């Protein structure tokens with residue numbers, strides 16, 4: 001690696017959070033490496049764009065089949081580096097990426113091809129319009145550790161198919177799986193400089209934001225997202241920000257307690273609760289409250305916590321000591337303020353320092369840190385509070401700085417969908433949580449502090465392309481009436497014309513038509 005004068009080259013270690021075993025060590029990329037990677041990407045991108053979308057789609061097809069063949073191995077590596085159960089690595093990471101590739105293979109051409117733009121302004125009827133979707137050039141992607149494969153891979157595939165080069169700065173906690181992604185894309189025929197991985201900590205990410213990239217897709221915490229947005233604003237770098245969530249779950253009085261409690265336990269504890277879309281606040285109608293609490297506590301106690309490599313494990317370790325301390329402090333604060341701990345509530349030290357027992361808290365309120373509007377808990381904690389009316393549930397759900405997703409649980413789908421309109425978030429699921437991330441057609445992203453822009457689906461793909469409008473005049477030999485040469489009654493003629501186009505009363509429209517025809521006739525004479 002080239003010497004780096006601007007900050008000392010640091011080493012980052014990838015550690016298996018279940019065992020503490022060091023899986024690998026890497027040099028961090030410094031600003032010099034970041035700049036030169038971006039320059040190489042910029043130089044290579046025009047050829048990649050010239051490959052054409054059909055050839056890029058073929059490369060995605062090869063990538064998909066190579067990943068399919070290696071699914072078990074990749075899932076194992078994700079489980080080792082991020083600590084999650086292998087089955088989750090397969091379902092929430094590998095499968096999500098296979099399906100994102102499927103979506104892009106089937107749809108990217110149709111979404112990104114040139115479009116003819118019809119228009120309704122009669123004054124402009126001599127214009128023929130066309131929309132082009134052009135790549136930005138070099139897209140920087142900065143990703144977190146909690147979904148170390150599916151997040152950067154889905155964003156990367158969309159950026160690449162649109163004709164961009166990508167420079168990825170993965171989380172310092174999970175660099176090895178990002179290098180696996182690089183290997184898979186190379187094997188699929190994506191040129192070296194078109195997809196590059198720069199391992200490193202936050203300062204490598206900061207150097208990427210300051211480099212000459214053309215667009216940035218960031219996924220991570222609100223605090224980092226805000227810092228990045230400030231830097232990006234200096235040069236109006238377009239950004240997509242996928243930030244945190246404090247997702248509410250609302251259980252209406254007609255919900256099935258057994259189904260909803262199983263959904264709550266899974267939605268709160270999947271990936272040890274370290275999911276942006278995980279259920280962080282649960283509101284249950286008072287008529288079901290007690291039965292729901294009992295069901296959740298019983299189901300939480302039965303969950304098998306352990307090393308993700310063990311096929312029977314349902315909950316793995318948390319990523320590191322820092323995250324465990326946040327969870328501990330939120331649980332302790334809730335306990336001190338009167339919450340009841342119905343299950344878990346502490347580390348499982350016999351398994352290792354980063355294992356935290358799936359925790360169910362009852363009688364929580366918004367004065368507790370675990371429910372506060374501006375702080376994710378991001379661990380295996382399910383805090384539950386009662387409500388007495390739909391209006392109260394909506395008010396509580398919306399009482400948050402975050403707005404990523406929410407879920408509503410009811411036997412009456414139409415009622416759930418009606419209520420969904422009142423929740424101020426990017427996605428509402430009725431009778432499930434979290435799994436919307438695996439629907440490749442669906443947009444992913446939030447409102448309020450949860451972020452800006454969307455990934456996934458056609459909206460995510462469109463984020464990777466600049467829209468260019470090409471406007472061709474069909475009468476090149478005719479001077480336009482709106483060009484200079486004002487005066488001579490032109491203003492009056494224009495007033496008539498505007499009335500002709502937009503007046504609602506038929507009389508006014510007809511009068512304008514007669515006057516316009518007269519003006520035209522006089523001009524002809």
Ligand code: NAD
Nearest residue numbers: 143144145170171201202205206220221224242243244276
């Ligand atoms: P983080 O913000 O600490 O780090 C995210 C990435 O940003 C890492 O690669 C990190 O090295 C880098 N980074 C840190 N400081 C930087 C800086 N100053 N400039 C540029 N890059 C910098 O987040 P995390 O702990 O890795 O991830 C967890 C967070 O991500 C949670 O808040 C979670 O809700 C959120 N998240 C959101 C989504 C979503 O789609 N909305 C998905 C997953 C995770």
